[in-house]
Amino acid sequence: MKQILIYIIILFSSISFSETYRLDSALNVRDENTDFVSTDDVVGHVSAGTEFEIVSSKTLRSGARALEIKIKKKGKGSNLSNDYIQTGPVYIYEGKNTKFTKISNAPGTEADVSYSKADCIGCSSENKKQMDKQPAVDLAKKYIQFQEEEANTPKISTSNAPTNILEQIKNYSNSTQVAKTIKLATSRIKRLSGAGKCYKETKNSLVAGGLLKSKPSDKYARNAANTLSKLGWVNLIKEPYSLNYTPETAPEGSVLVFESSSKCDPYTKNIMGLGCGDATIKLGDGSKTNGFKYASDYKSKLAITEGRTGHKYRLIGVMIKPNL
Amino acid sequence: MKLILTAILLFTSLGYSKPTKSNDTKSIKQKNSRKISNANITANEYSLLIFGFGSLDKSNIDKNFKSAFEATEKFSDIKILSENDLPLVVSVLKALVLMDPLDPSRTAPQMLTESFHANNLIYKKAFKQLSAQDQKIMSDIITVFGAPNKKGNG
Numbered sequence: 001m002k003q004i005l006i007y008i009i010i011l012f013s014s015i016s017f018s019e020t021y022r023l024d025s026a027l028n029v030r031d032e033n034t035d036f037v038s039t040d041d042v043v044g045h046v047s048a049g050t051e052f053e054i055v056s057s058k059t060l061r062s063g064a065r066a067l068e069i070k071i072k073k074k075g076k077g078s079n080l081s082n083d084y085i086q087t088g089p090v091y092i093y094e095g096k097n098t099k100f101t102k103i104s105n106a107p108g109t110e111a112d113v114s115y116s117k118a119d120c121i122g123c124s125s126e127n128k129k130q131m132d133k134q135p136a137v138d139l140a141k142k143y144i145q146f147q148e149e150e151a152n153t154p155k156i157s158t159s160n161a162p163t164n165i166l167e168q169i170k171n172y173s174n175s176t177q178v179a180k181t182i183k184l185a186t187s188r189i190k191r192l193s194g195a196g197k198c199y200k201e202t203k204n205s206l207v208a209g210g211l212l213k214s215k216p217s218d219k220y221a222r223n224a225a226n227t228l229s230k231l232g233w234v235n236l237i238k239e240p241y242s243l244n245y246t247p248e249t250a251p252e253g254s255v256l257v258f259e260s261s262s263k264c265d266p267y268t269k270n271i272m273g274l275g276c277g278d279a280t281i282k283l284g285d286g287s288k289t290n291g292f293k294y295a296s297d298y299k300s301k302l303a304i305t306e307g308r309t310g311h312k313y314r315l316i317g318v319m320i321k322p323n324l
Numbered sequence: 325m326k327l328i329l330t331a332i333l334l335f336t337s338l339g340y341s342k343p344t345k346s347n348d349t350k351s352i353k354q355k356n357s358r359k360i361s362n363a364n365i366t367a368n369e370y371s372l373l374i375f376g377f378g379s380l381d382k383s384n385i386d387k388n389f390k391s392a393f394e395a396t397e398k399f400s401d402i403k404i405l406s407e408n409d410l411p412l413v414v415s416v417l418k419a420l421v422l423m424d425p426l427d428p429s430r431t432a433p434q435m436l437t438e439s440f441h442a443n444n445l446i447y448k449k450a451f452k453q454l455s456a457q458d459q460k461i462m463s464d465i466i467t468v469f470g471a472p473n474k475k476g477n478g
Contacts, residue, residue, distance in 0.1 A: 194430040196437070196468040263400070264434040270397055278429065300428055308389050309431040 020072060023050040024099040029080050031217045033058055033066035033091045043084050043217060046092070049075030051103065055089070065094040084217045165241050168234075168322045169251045175324040178253030181209025182283050185295040196264060198296035199224060202255065202279045205295065211253075211321055220268070222277025225257040225317030236318040245318045247294070247303030252284040256294070257317030258304060278304050278313055365401060370412075373399055377415035385422040392419050393432055400435040405443040413443075413450040420465055421458045433468045440469040 026047045046052075051073040058066045069092055071085045084090050092098075172178060185205040199221035206212040216227045225235050236243045236254070247256055260275030268276050280296040280303075283289045292299040304313050365373075376395045380388060399416055402409070416436070423432050440447050447469075454462055 193424065193428045193464070194434075194468065196430065196434055260431075262397075262431050262435050264437050266438045270400070270435065276434065298428060302428075304429050307429060308426045309393060309429060312431055 019102055020051055020053055020104040021100040022103045023048055023052070023075060024101060026075075026077075027092045027098065029084070030066075030091045030093070031084065031089070031219075033060070033068065043090070044080030045078065046071065046080055047075035047077040049073075050078060051075075052092075057094075060093070066091045067094055081214055090217075165234075165236070165243070169236070169320060172254075172320040172322070172324050173252040175253075177210040177321075177324060181205055181211055181281065182253060182289065182295075184208045185281055186283060186289045186292065186299070189295050189297065189299050191298040192300070193298050195297050198298075199277075199279045201295075201297035202281055205281055206255070220276050221257065221279035222259045222273070222275065222316070224255065224277070224279040225319060228255065228257075228317075228319045228321075233319045233321050236320060237315070238317070243318070245315075247282070247305060247315060250282045250318045251320060252282060253320070254282045255317070255319040256280050256282055256303070256315060257319060258313040259316045260313045262309070262312045272314065275312070277316075280304065365398060369398065374412050374415070377412065377419050380415075380419050380422055382422060386426065389423060389426050392423055393427075396420070396423075396432045397435055400439055402439065403442065405439070405446045407446070410446060410449055410453075413446050414453045417447075417450050417454060417462055418458065421454070421461045424461055424465060430465065430468045433465045437469050440466075 023046060026045055029044050029046055031043045050071060052069040052071045055068040055070050057068070060066055068089045071080075071090070074080065074085075080090075185208075188205070188208070189201065199219075200215075202221075202224070203212065203215040207215055212231070216231065218224075218227045225238075229235060233255075234241065236251075237245050245251075245254075250256055256279070258278040258280075259273045260277045261270055261272040262275045263270050264276035268274055278296065280294045280300075283293050283295055283299075286293045286301060289299075291301050294300045294303060304310060305315065373395055376391060377399075380392055385392065396416065396419065399412070405413060420433050420436075424430075427433075451459065451462060451466075
């Protein structure tokens, strides 16, 4: 209880200091903040008049600042899918000629504001000194993310949750969208070995089958459960459902999400949860798909956890879209 | 005459040779161990990698898959490879080819993506040293290396 109170206070303090800016000229929006500036990262643009908050900033080798932003209002003539705004993160690069105006009435910057007594209930003065704005912002972000996820989770009455969710699962597996997704994934995916693009191809199959309107912009398969949750999907192996599924018993058409301890680029590590992960579609028991039970960027009869490198993966999500 | 020449040579070499300072010894040691310090692995582990990869073949890969995979993981910790590491890289590529039928998710090659991009030239040289048949399989595995994909890895 005390902890929650502290979080709320930290959140309140962070929010009260967050500032809204208005863009004075059009800028490209990117889904990466790498030092290698290229148009590959550009996912759209926002026009003058766009209002946004700065979530974080990183100074690039070129000297420009990559700002992770939360778009509050798109300016007229902007060309950026709402999916990017919803799933994020998105970045703009602040160069010499970039201009934006502060429009919120918040007091100064976070750094200018000294911590008051209310900032840290029960903390010693030593602790207060150690408080840094970044952890506060991170905590606030996590709290907001939690709130958003909760708000987006379809409400299924908990009083009859078992019956209701089982019905939802049945409806999902029997839906035309799932049938189309499985049919297209089976015919479109020819490979029998991975190509490092499991999440990309899983997203493609979901869009092709009509289960997603557009492809979310996130990169790593391990984040698929969070991303889909934000889009209204539910994770059957997590609360409030906590159903005991394995890849083998997962419902037909469900999206299986694995975290991993194997890296795939410089930003990942060989540590569980920090690897790239894996995302795949459960095709069913294989009776209608030539024995293949899973499809991502390759088709397989065995789950990734059943293979020789299975110890590097752990199932963290069995996702379905309710109300189909 | 020979005696005079020897004396001159001896003199000149003495004249130009610098006394070895402790710093010089340190830099020579550092130079020799550059490969290992970059590798984040010990010299012993490095030797074990060479030996381990070298001992793999079609007949024993099934039994030795786990250790081959672990060795690949260890090898992926080596940040910078030099020309001296070429034989090791060749044996790693051979191991990837051998492991491929048992690793449909291509988890092992994925771990080398970073190493591949940081040491592209060495990998290219190593690739050329593979047999034509292995090169064909490796060409497909390389698609994984090209993967740091912005729209969905895994």
